[in-house]
Amino acid sequence: MTTTTGAGSVLDADHALARDLAVEAGRLLLDLRGSFTGDAAGLRAEGDRRSNELLLARLRAERPADAVLSEESEDDHVRLDSSRVWIVDPLDGTREYGEVPRDDWAVHVALWVDGALAAGAVARPARGDVVATDAPPVVPDRAPGPLRLAVSRSRPPEFVTALAEHLDAELVPMGSAGIKATAVLDGTVDAYVHAGGQYEWDSAAPVAVAASAGLHTSRTDGSALTYNAADPRLPDVVVARREVAETVLGAIRTIEGGRSA
Known part of the structure; x- marks a missing residue:
């Protein structure tokens, strides 16, 4: 079957x-x-x-x-x-x-x-x-209040701090990449955005589960995540609730546009 x-x-x-x-x-x-x-x-x-x-x-x-x-x-x-x-x-x-x-x-x-x-x-x-993915999680309803973004407990990247300021969002510190990504599934945070360099193994399993549960998954520019590339580096990822994904991606575009201007 x-x-x-x-x-x-x-x-x-x-x-x-x-x-x-x-x-x-x-x-x-x-x-x-x-x-x-x-x-x-x-x-x-x-x-x-x-x-x-x-x-x-x-x-x-x-x-x-x-x-x-x-x-x-x-x-x-x-x-x-x-x-x-x-x-x-x-x-x-x-x-x-x-x-x-x-x-x-x-x-x-x-x-x-x-x-x-x-x-x-x-x-x-x-x-x-x-x-x-054998039993995709049911994502709870979003809690009221400001957007919440998962961030590294020990090494919060400048990019995510700037994103939080732009969105007037709350940063929620936590550990590994998988914990941060799956926190969106739990409803602990609304999005996980990483732009500091990763590899395919850092995001493949969390992205597979998140997608199976109906969450948004993409690169920070909104393009699709691809795996099994010759170079396994996959430097950025977004996992977000569907209802906030475009808001988050729009803020990323604004921040990136300001840096390149």
Whole structure:
């Protein structure tokens, strides 16, 4: 049985596998965090390594014909000749993971099929939950008040600060990219805008889930996000509620226009 997506088809089992992999890797990371006796740097490195090993082993066993792009593995570019590519971030928010008991880190598992994201899951292990395309989340009604924008807790970028000032919006600090993007799904914020440089694995899974739930996803110029490119850098992303997306994009255009004038 298949579910048709924008540029092809994906097995229903792929949606379930994305969820299972994200949850299993998250469970491993929680167990490691609870038992590790070294310092924070060692915990971060071991978390990256072990989660990546688990995901690669499971994908080799479950989908041996598929290619994989992982933050923690060398890119051999074999994926460019594949019609099915798993894009994974074994530990999104490595910094936050090492700062026990912070919970704003995640595991990303996405599947790209024939030109488009087709399935995905973002596990938030320390929060005990996962959002995934096998059961797209229901986005709650927007809370009254000013727009709320997710922003990095430790490194708020100048661009988003300027955007918040233009929109008279509230900045809501939080950790990893996946946590910020999925905060739009939860209704914690109205939009996540990033323009400081990222890679495909930072946004693929959150974007897949957000799109499945009906949220707006795009580049900051409003163009479509594309994945499985030869260069995996994907420097900017917008995830927003539909009813505020054009307001946010319009403000971005104004700010960018002022900078280039």
